[in-house]
Amino acid sequence: MSSALPVLLDVDTGGDDALALLLAMASPALDVRGITCVEGNCPLEQVVVNTLTLLDAIGAPPVPVAVGMNGSIIDDGLPPPALHGSDGMGDLGLPKPRRNAVDVHAVEFLRRTLADAREPLTMICLAPLSNIAMLLRMYPQIAEKIARLYVMGGTYASPGNATPAAEFNIRCDPEAAAIVLHGGLPVTLYPLDPFMQVWFTESEARALAESTSASARIAGGIGLHYCRFFGAEYSLIGDAGTVAAVIDPEGATVERWPMRVELSGSETRGATVFDRRSARQRDYDDALWKGLDVVTEVDAPRYRRLMASALGAAHVLAE
Ligand code: BDR
Ligand code: CA
Numbered sequence: 001m002s003s004a005l006p007v008l009l010d011v012d013t014g015g016d017d018a019l020a021l022l023l024a025m026a027s028p029a030l031d032v033r034g035i036t037c038v039e040g041n042c043p044l045e046q047v048v049v050n051t052l053t054l055l056d057a058i059g060a061p062p063v064p065v066a067v068g069m070n071g072s073i074i075d076d077g078l079p080p081p082a083l084h085g086s087d088g089m090g091d092l093g094l095p096k097p098r099r100n101a102v103d104v105h106a107v108e109f110l111r112r113t114l115a116d117a118r119e120p121l122t123m124i125c126l127a128p129l130s131n132i133a134m135l136l137r138m139y140p141q142i143a144e145k146i147a148r149l150y151v152m153g154g155t156y157a158s159p160g161n162a163t164p165a166a167e168f169n170i171r172c173d174p175e176a177a178a179i180v181l182h183g184g185l186p187v188t189l190y191p192l193d194p195f196m197q198v199w200f201t202e203s204e205a206r207a208l209a210e211s212t213s214a215s216a217r218i219a220g221g222i223g224l225h226y227c228r229f230f231g232a233e234y235s236l237i238g239d240a241g242t243v244a245a246v247i248d249p250e251g252a253t254v255e256r257w258p259m260r261v262e263l264s265g266s267e268t269r270g271a272t273v274f275d276r277r278s279a280r281q282r283d284y285d286d287a288l289w290k291g292l293d294v295v296t297e298v299d300a301p302r303y304r305r306l307m308a309s310a311l312g313a314a315h316v317l318a319e
Pocket of ligand 1: 016041081126127161167168238
């Protein structure tokens with residue numbers, strides 16, 4: 001029997017979600033049981049096309065892809081950020097997908113897949129949490145079939161990116177984030193702090209783009225797109241770092257802190273507020289402030305090697 005960890009991925013593909021999918025699909029440590037799509041980095045329809053296109057381009061097995069929430073639960077979310085390109089995945093010009101999404105809504109797909117699984121499954125959430133929040137609200141009993149949620153979102157000590165205080169995934173759908181993260185489920189949060197620590201240099205991205213492996217060529221193309229967009233000499237692996245933390249938890253420094261999502265602040269809506277005071281100073285009901293595990297930093301060289309090896313291109317790394 002395979003010892004691979006069974007996982008579900010929730011994505012808004014998205015260039016860096018694409019890198020995460022490349023890593024997850026290539027890793028023998030993971031058994032990807034399904035991929036759910038949600039609006040975020042680009043409109044939902046484009047997220048789905050990008051996800052299917054990517055799976056086709058790497059000749060992936062027929063993993064189910066389900067279409068989910070077309071926006072946030074309450075407010076209007078955020079416009080797609082320009083950084084991912086006009087197609088949301090670095091404008092690589094990949095052929096149109098031949099495979100299709102499954103004919104069931106992502107929330108229902110998640111419920112069925114979790115309910116049918118013999119053991120609880122690990123969920124890797126790389127996007128606004130609208131699908132996951134709907135799942136937990138509609139089928140609260142399904143929580144017992146979730147082994148752990150790895151969530152890319154929020155900030156620990158770093159500034160936000162969508163606003164000065166808030167990270168994009170959480171700011172897109174703060175109510176969804178509150179539903180998922182305040183519920184006491186086993187959560188490992190991968191915030192912007194480690195997200196910003198792992199990258200390929202521009203010349204490594206170029207070497208990836210010229211590689212013989214399809215995965216490496218796509219990853220390199222996406223990396224070069226981000227270098228061009230930012231005028232930078234390096235490009236983050238972003239969401240793929242969250243997948244790396246699932247595959248190789250030894251490479252992540254994790255601390256446990258009570259956390260709540262700010263819902264009402266005019267400048268701080270969507271911020272993740274960690275209570276780093278001493279336990280003595282915490283004068284509130286613990287039922288409100290649930291502890292979660294937060295990745296505060298990662299071993300970047302280790303995750304760079306993990307990513308490059310998974311792409312079949314370990315040789316491109318400068319060190
Ligand atoms: C997150 O938002 C998106 O831009 C990325 O895909 C990542 O999931 C970073 O804030
Ligand atoms: Ca994402």
